[in-house]
Amino acid sequence: xxxxxxxxxxxxxRMRTAFDALAQIGATAEGGxxxxxxxxxxxxxxxxxxxxxxxxxLEFRTxxxxxxxxxxxxxxxxxxxxxxxxxxxxxPNGGRYDGALGVMAAFEVLRTIQAAGLxxxxxxxxxxxxxxxxxLVGLLGSAALAGHLEPExxxxxxxxxxxxxxxxxxxxxxxxxVLGAARRPESxxxxxxxxxxxxxxxERAGVDIGIVSAIIGISSYRLTFLGRADHAGTTTMQxxxxxxxxxxxxTLAARELVLTDFPDCVVNVGRxxxxxxxxxxxxxxxxxxxxxxxxxxxxxxxxxxxLIIRARAEAERFGLDLKVDFLGRHAPTPMAEATQLAFAAAxxxxxxxxxxxxxxxxxxxQSLAKICPVGMIFVPSVDGASHAPREFTEWQDCVNGADxxxxxxxxxxx
Amino acid sequence: xxxxxxxxxxxxxRMRTAFDALAQIGATAEGGxxxxxxxxxxxxxxxxxxxxxxxxxLEFRTxxxxxxxxxxxxxxxxxxxxxxxxxxxxxPNGGRYDGALGVMAAFEVLRTIQAAGLxxxxxxxxxxxxxxxxxLVGLLGSAALAGHLEPExxxxxxxxxxxxxxxxxxxxxxxxxVLGAARRPESxxxxxxxxxxxxxxxERAGVDIGIVSAIIGISSYRLTFLGRADHAGTTTMQxxxxxxxxxxxxTLAARELVLTDFPDCVVNVGRxxxxxxxxxxxxxxxxxxxxxxxxxxxxxxxxxxxLIIRARAEAERFGLDLKVDFLGRHAPTPMAEATQLAFAAAxxxxxxxxxxxxxxxxxxxQSLAKICPVGMIFVPSVDGASHAPREFTEWQDCVNGADxxxxxxxxxxx
Numbered sequence: 001x002x003x004x005x006x007x008x009x010x011x012x013x014r015m016r017t018a019f020d021a022l023a024q025i026g027a028t029a030e031g032g033x034x035x036x037x038x039x040x041x042x043x044x045x046x047x048x049x050x051x052x053x054x055x056x057x058l059e060f061r062t063x064x065x066x067x068x069x070x071x072x073x074x075x076x077x078x079x080x081x082x083x084x085x086x087x088x089x090x091x092p093n094g095g096r097y098d099g100a101l102g103v104m105a106a107f108e109v110l111r112t113i114q115a116a117g118l119x120x121x122x123x124x125x126x127x128x129x130x131x132x133x134x135x136l137v138g139l140l141g142s143a144a145l146a147g148h149l150e151p152e153x154x155x156x157x158x159x160x161x162x163x164x165x166x167x168x169x170x171x172x173x174x175x176x177x178v179l180g181a182a183r184r185p186e187s188x189x190x191x192x193x194x195x196x197x198x199x200x201x202x203e204r205a206g207v208d209i210g211i212v213s214a215i216i217g218i219s220s221y222r223l224t225f226l227g228r229a230d231h232a233g234t235t236t237m238q239x240x241x242x243x244x245x246x247x248x249x250x251t252l253a254a255r256e257l258v259l260t261d262f263p264d265c266v267v268n269v270g271r272x273x274x275x276x277x278x279x280x281x282x283x284x285x286x287x288x289x290x291x292x293x294x295x296x297x298x299x300x301x302x303x304x305x306x307l308i309i310r311a312r313a314e315a316e317r318f319g320l321d322l323k324v325d326f327l328g329r330h331a332p333t334p335m336a337e338a339t340q341l342a343f344a345a346a347x348x349x350x351x352x353x354x355x356x357x358x359x360x361x362x363x364x365x366q367s368l369a370k371i372c373p374v375g376m377i378f379v380p381s382v383d384g385a386s387h388a389p390r391e392f393t394e395w396q397d398c399v400n401g402a403d404x405x406x407x408x409x410x411x412x413x414x
Numbered sequence: 415x416x417x418x419x420x421x422x423x424x425x426x427x428r429m430r431t432a433f434d435a436l437a438q439i440g441a442t443a444e445g446g447x448x449x450x451x452x453x454x455x456x457x458x459x460x461x462x463x464x465x466x467x468x469x470x471x472l473e474f475r476t477x478x479x480x481x482x483x484x485x486x487x488x489x490x491x492x493x494x495x496x497x498x499x500x501x502x503x504x505x506p507n508g509g510r511y512d513g514a515l516g517v518m519a520a521f522e523v524l525r526t527i528q529a530a531g532l533x534x535x536x537x538x539x540x541x542x543x544x545x546x547x548x549x550l551v552g553l554l555g556s557a558a559l560a561g562h563l564e565p566e567x568x569x570x571x572x573x574x575x576x577x578x579x580x581x582x583x584x585x586x587x588x589x590x591x592v593l594g595a596a597r598r599p600e601s602x603x604x605x606x607x608x609x610x611x612x613x614x615x616x617e618r619a620g621v622d623i624g625i626v627s628a629i630i631g632i633s634s635y636r637l638t639f640l641g642r643a644d645h646a647g648t649t650t651m652q653x654x655x656x657x658x659x660x661x662x663x664x665t666l667a668a669r670e671l672v673l674t675d676f677p678d679c680v681v682n683v684g685r686x687x688x689x690x691x692x693x694x695x696x697x698x699x700x701x702x703x704x705x706x707x708x709x710x711x712x713x714x715x716x717x718x719x720x721l722i723i724r725a726r727a728e729a730e731r732f733g734l735d736l737k738v739d740f741l742g743r744h745a746p747t748p749m750a751e752a753t754q755l756a757f758a759a760a761x762x763x764x765x766x767x768x769x770x771x772x773x774x775x776x777x778x779x780q781s782l783a784k785i786c787p788v789g790m791i792f793v794p795s796v797d798g799a800s801h802a803p804r805e806f807t808e809w810q811d812c813v814n815g816a817d818x819x820x821x822x823x824x825x826x827x828x
Contacts, residue, residue: 092690093643134693158693198648216647220693229507231800232682233630233707233775234612237673239798244683245669248662255659259651268646269658270693276506277685279548279572279634279705280776281801291693293647361647362694384653386645387695 007349008116010406012399015108018052019398022088022104023096032389033100035090037131037140037159038066038167045088049103049128056111058126064177065144066130072110075123075413080189082413084109084405085127087364089135095391097196097381097398103128105194105402109409120413122189129364136164138220139330140178142367147182150328154178158220158289158327185371191364192339192409194401196393197378198361198386208352208397209404210378211343215359215366217300217332220291223250223311224323229276229284240282241319247272247286249314254290254307262303266360267292295358296332333366339375339412346407352400361386377404421763422530424820426813429522432466433812436502436518437510446803449504451545451554451573452480452581459502463517463542470525472540478591479558480544486524489537489827494603496827498523498819499541501778503549509805511610511795511812517542519608519816523823534827536603543778550578552634553744554592556781561596564742568592572634572703572741599785604826605778606753608815610807611792612775612800622766622811623818624792625757629773629780631714631746634705637664637725638737643690643698654696655733661686661700663728668704668721676717680774681706709772710746747780753789753826760821766814775800791818 025048026033026041035042046068053060059071068088071081086102106126113124130141136159143149154175157164168174197203202210227241251269258267271289292307294300308324315322340356347354357378365374379401382392439462440447440455449456460482467474473485482502485495500516520540527538544555550573557563568589571578582588611617616624641655665683672681685703706721708714722738729736754770761768771792779788793815796806 091692091695138693198645218647229802231612231775231802232684232705233632233680234798234800235680237669237680242669242682244665244686248665251658251662252666255651255656266647266649266651268656268694268696270646270695270697271688271691272658272686274685277703278505279552279684279703280682281505281684282682283684289691289693291646361645384648386648388643388645388698 008112008406008410010108010112010399010402014111015104015399015402016395018107019100019104022048022100026090028093028389030389032093032095032391033090034093035088036092036135037089037133038171042089043171046128049088052107058110058114063145063181064173065141065181066171066173067141067145067181068128070107070110070126072114072124074113074118074120079122080187081123081125082189082409083125083127083191084409085129086193086195087132088128089131089133091133091387093389094387095385095389097391097393098198098386099132101196101393101398102194105398105405108402109406112406118410122413124409124413132364135159136167138328139362139364139367142364144178144181145183146367146371148367148370149179151179153328156325156327188372190339190373190412191368192405193363193365193376194405195363195376195378196381198381198384200384201357202378202380203382203384205355207355208400209347209354210357211340211354212335212359212376212378213340213356214295214335215333215363216293216295217297217330218291218293218362219300219304219329220327222325222327223288223290225286225288225315226321226323227284228282230282232280232282235282243283243286243320244274245318246315246320247288249317250288250311253310253314257306257310261306262294262299265292265294265299265303267307293360294332300332330362330366333369335365335375336373338373342408342411343375343377343404345411346404349407350403352404375408377401421821422526422824424522424526424813424816428525429518429813429816430809432521433514433518436462436514442507442803444803446507446509446805447504448507449502450506450549451503451547452585456503457585460542463502466521472524472528477559477595478587479555479595480585480587481555481559481595482542484521484524484540486528486538488527488532488534493536494601495537495539496603496823497539497541497605498823499543500607500609501543501546503545503547505547505801507803508801509799509803511805511807512612512800513546515610515807515812516608519812519819522816523820526820532824536827538823538827546778549573550581552742553776553778553781556778558592558595559597560781560785562781562784563593565593567742570739570741602786604753604787605782606819606823607777607779607790608819609777609790609792611795612798613795614798615771616792616794617796617798619769621769622814623761623768624771625754625768626749626773626790626792627754627770628709628749629747629777630707630709631711631744632705632707632776633714633718633743634741636739636741637702637704639700639702639729640735640737641696641698644696646694646696649696657697657700657734658688659732660729660734661702663731664702664725667724667728671720671724675720676708676713679706679708679713679717681721707774708746714746744776744780747783749779749789750787752787756822756825757789757791757818759825760818763821764817766818789822791815
């Protein structure tokens with residue numbers, strides 16, 4: 001297909017300058033960055049972004065959930081907004097592209113449209129959502145904005161209530177402000193996001209752009225194996241109720257279960273906390289952080305049930321009790337057909353190859369899909385690296401993705 | 415054997431008052447206590463003990479390792495001291511008897527001998543050793559006093575260097591002061607300790623007093639399983655280098671190994687620390703706290719080798735690296751024959767049944783055995799409970815143990 005040459009394009013140098021400046025905030029020695037939600041580094045990144053918005057002559061907005069926006073009044077006064085965005089928080093010791101690329105590309109799209117003086121049928125808003133990564137709650141800002149954040153999520157968050165309360169305080173937020181951040185669905189025209197793939201499919205296929213067809217479902221639990229503290233010298237091996245045994249057996253079994261019976265799914269034990277946690281005391285409690293993902297609703301439910309049954313069986317095998325705390329789930333989410341078509345048309349116009357992909361990672365689009373059309377594209381990740389300092393995407397791929405985002409936004413907003 | 419009625423006895427009421435007052439310091443809601451080394455509660459217990467020593471008209475002494483003593487000049491001016499003691503620190507959320515009973519009984523023995531005005535061939539000293547339980551180093555005070563504390567133990571302590579430095583600072587100590595606390599071996603006539611059994615052997619046998627024949631050997635390691643941090647959604651199960659798998663497999667295998675091949679030994683994985691420790695990141699590192707015990711030198715070496723070989727094999731099975739940090743060991747320690755005979759004679763004179771026992775727990779006697787004759791007795795633990803709030807010994811058994819300690823001390827010092 002012949003490549004159009006007279007299309008509006010983003011400014012690669014301007015985007016690069018902003019991207020590199022942002023990557024300095026919370027930068028780690030290994031070349032990644034560390035900006036967990038509401039950490040000093042995360043708040044510094046947001047402060048920097050607010051400054052950039054104002055310098056660019058765009059309107060800076062924030063809400064009760066801490067979401068930060070750049071607003072461009074390119075449509076009629078009371079028209080809804082098409083949101084373009086991602087997030088500036090990172091996992092602990094994560095990479096430079098996850099989230100940050102999407103926000104910087106969306107910001108660059110607004111600056112390009114602003115400079116071109118385009119008049120569109122809707123207004124545009126670049127948004128940085130709060131806590132996409134789930135250091136505290138997961139998709140916190142987008143769920144709040146979409147009006148379906150459950151108060152229970154704030155009371156029993158996966159990062160712990162104390163950490164959430166302290167973090168919100170640092171950011172000047174509260175339970176009340178977060179729950180009050182919902183927008184009227186009719187005020188939102190749609191949501192588009194550019195993200196790195198976080199896998200190897202585009203790289204292996206040699207394709208420029210992945211057009212997301214659906215976002216995988218994610219569930220998380222805190223499982224506590226409950227045994228008994230005893231002296232680790234004088235209590236015979238037979239007499240122990242050792243919580244480490246149940247937790248370890250479950251950790252091995254969960255992997256085997258998914259490998260054997262759920263080839264489309266994944267499971268992760270990201271952390272265990274031992275109590276009392278001493279060399280010479282048999283562990284009384286082990287709290288295990290469990291997350292699993294499945295591409296469709298049936299698999300979500302089958303895997304959920306299989307894992308919890310297995311956890312109970314392993315606890316019982318070692319004479320332990322099991323406490324099951326369900327921390328929340330995000331259902332598998334199909335992307336809107338109109339946005340997939342707009343992305344495909346944009347790719348075709350720009351001469352980029354594209355393919356449909358299921359997102360194996362969760363994204364804020366899951367929240368927005370409940371109130372508006374959502375679309376998402378991926379650009380290739382070198383070696384599929386993600387949530388790690390070695391995360392890397394070629395700059396030309398970043399620019400390509402931003403140009404597709406620009407063209408799709410203009411098509412959907414025009 | 416007829417029971418002698420004209421022997422010197424301790425004052426059960428006076429000992430009870432002191433024991434109960436001490437048990438209030440760091441008391442927990444479950445009826446146990448929490449006095450990890452150099453915690454505010456531990457330092458408060460030591461301050462209380464120093465006050466009791468002075469009120470009793472005994473001489474209070476302390477040294478560069480923080481050991482606290484009551485000194486009774488009942489022998490010639492330059493005679494060596496017979497030490498009687500135990501420790502006031504506890505494991506996290508431990509019981510009221512472990513250590514505290516030994517110190518309070520030894521203190522009561524000194525008060526009884528002081529009140530009786532006995533003149534002996536040596537002086538007597540009740541001692542509370544620092545960090546017997548190993549919150550920071552393990553047998554810290556006794557190793558320092560015995561002059562065989564390795565500077566390396568202070569640089570790479572099992573509780574972490576930062577916690578040790580901070581703790582020493584709170585207690586007014588330093589590396590230099592601790593390493594300078596060694597006493598001349600010729601200044602110490604011996605060391606006797608009363609302790610609860612921490613097992614069920616006396617209870618099951620219906621015997622009053624256990625006379626320790628040897629203290630078991632203890633080794634500890636920090637094993638770090640090293641994998642790679644990856645996105646827990648987008649990285650296939652097959653592509654992961656998941657440190658949790660190696661750590662979990664080793665934890666199960668270590669137990670099986672001991673159950674199958676080392677029936678006289680025990681092993682404990684007391685804690686694991688995951689990094690980065692998030693729901694949605696494959697664990698890159700798991701640091702595992704390992705301790706094992708064996709009754710003789712051959713078993714210590716065989717088990718050590720079998721465990722480390724197994725850890726390497728489990729790491730390899732999951733594509734992980736293994737970092738092995740050896741944290742120290744205490745060799746199996748036989749008790750002195752003279753002290754065992756003195757305890758047996760004391761039991762016989764007082765009409766108590768007695769039996770020889772190997773101590774499956776480590777004690778400060780291991781340190782002292784390198785420079786002087788050491789002896790130790792146990793009194794029954796109800797249900798064998800130890801290092802837990804439900805730890806309990808009948809008060810009459812505590813009194814019996816203190817009377818045996820008194821009689822043995824008088825025999826050895828007279």
